[in-house]
Amino acid sequence: MWRRRVLNEVLTFVGCRNIKTQFVWALSAVRACSGPALPVHRITALQAVHSWSQHFQEEGVSEPDLSSRYITAHVLGAKTELVEIVLSDLREKTESLSAVEVGCGSGAISLSLLKSLPQLKAVALDQSADAVSLTKENALSLGLEDRLQLYHLDIFKDAETVLKCCGGVPALVSNPPYLYTEDMSSLQPEVQRFEDAAALDGGADGLTAIRQVLSLASQILLNHGRLYLEVDPRHPPLIRRWVESHLETLHYVQTKHDFNNRPRFCILQKEETN
Ligand SMILES: C[S@@+](CC[C@H](N)C(=O)[O-])C[C@H]1O[C@@H](n2cnc3c(N)ncnc32)[C@H](O)[C@@H]1O
Known part of the structure; x- marks a missing residue:
């Protein structure tokens, strides 16, 4: 199941340069622990990186941009x-x-x-x-x-x-x-x-x-x-x-x-x- 979800995310990213609801869903799991307000429609990988980076900065997380990029790459399966x-x-x-x-x-x-x-x-x-x-x-x-x-x-x-x-x-x-x-x-x-x-x-x-x-x-x-x-x-x-x-x-x-x-x-x- 996990592999299939990542596959969808990668295909969506490569095909449309947008990320479908699966990716937003993945991030919303983290949002339950108070993350940034993400749009419910498709977002690009860079928009996700930017939103999380801003949020990490506001929350005093070290290396906000790098952390956000790392998480996004991980969710996308780095493929x-x-x-x-x-x-x-x-x-x-x-x-x-x-x-x-x-x-x-x-x-x-x-x-x-x-x-x-x-x-x-x-x-x-x-x-x-x-x-x-x-x-x-x-x-x-x-x-x-x-x-x-x-x-x-x-x-x-x-x-x-x-x-x-x-x-x-x-x-x-x-x-x-x-x-x-x-x-x-x-x-x-x-x-x-x-x-x-x-x-x-x-x-x-x-x-x-x-x-x-x-x-x-x-x-x-x-x-x-x-x-x-x-x-x-x-x-x-x-x-x-x-x-x-x-x-x-x-x-x-x-x-x-x-x-x-x-x-x-x-x-x-x-x-x-x-
Ligand atoms: C790191 S995974 C990569 C899987 C996929 N390409 C991806 O990017 O998600 C390495 C893959 O190589 C396969 N593999 C390992 N040794 C192999 C071999 N000797 N001959 C053919 N495939 C092999 C594994 O079964 C596994 O599916």
């Missing part, structure tokens, strides 16, 4: 940054478009992209059967199933099949498991209780799945195609170095920051020389 980054590149392309998502979870990213770009076709995969069926259910309820191919695949065990199913795309996007194993025990109890560890634990350095996605991307992407990754703020320089020493055809392009100005997104591009 809109990543989606917007991919969209801004894909919108510039005129040819027929396709994209692959590795680790689709509830489908929030792929479905947001499909909803925003009617000419896009997507392939999404996940090692969790539950995630694949949830993405399917969400795609059906949004009427996006015709443009989405879904696979129940593990990027390690089924690497060959992944290459066959996903080859030759201009964009690959992934929010893979990237937490450092040592940080798993300090997650909030509600995250520990409800989230599958396989969805979050990226191994000792948080890079186990990321390295595999990078290797696959160097084979799946078309020349000049791009990989978009959501990562831990400590990862961008590590990823840049690993790619430079292991993958000839993949080049680090840029690091992008999230709502809270943390370096959370990496853009890489395939460049074949001949």
Whole structure:
């Protein structure tokens, strides 16, 4: 249910740049503890940030703007940054478009992209059967199933099949498991209780799945195609170095920051020389 609500919020944010009643509802839970008076109709994310920031300031909460941005990003599932980054590149392309998502979870990213770009076709995969069926259910309820191919695949065990199913795309996007194993025990109890560890634990350095996605991307992407990754703020320089020493055809392009100005997104591009 939570995943589905976040999905709606993200889709609404990306599609209309407005936030529907679900988001207002989420904030009104906090309003019960005396929050700012929010309009009952749709509001934008920035309006929500502004209202809460003002309220926190009046109540003497430290770092009011940062706190407000953090809460808003959390309620939105922090997915809109990543989606917007991919969209801004894909919108510039005129040819027929396709994209692959590795680790689709509830489908929030792929479905947001499909909803925003009617000419896009997507392939999404996940090692969790539950995630694949949830993405399917969400795609059906949004009427996006015709443009989405879904696979129940593990990027390690089924690497060959992944290459066959996903080859030759201009964009690959992934929010893979990237937490450092040592940080798993300090997650909030509600995250520990409800989230599958396989969805979050990226191994000792948080890079186990990321390295595999990078290797696959160097084979799946078309020349000049791009990989978009959501990562831990400590990862961008590590990823840049690993790619430079292991993958000839993949080049680090840029690091992008999230709502809270943390370096959370990496853009890489395939460049074949001949
Ligand atoms: C952090 S969650 C992201 C989910 C979704 N993309 C989102 O942004 O909400 C990581 C996802 O990667 C999937 N995953 C983890 N290891 C995988 C693997 N080896 N092969 C394929 N998917 C994997 C998990 O099942 C989970 O759904």
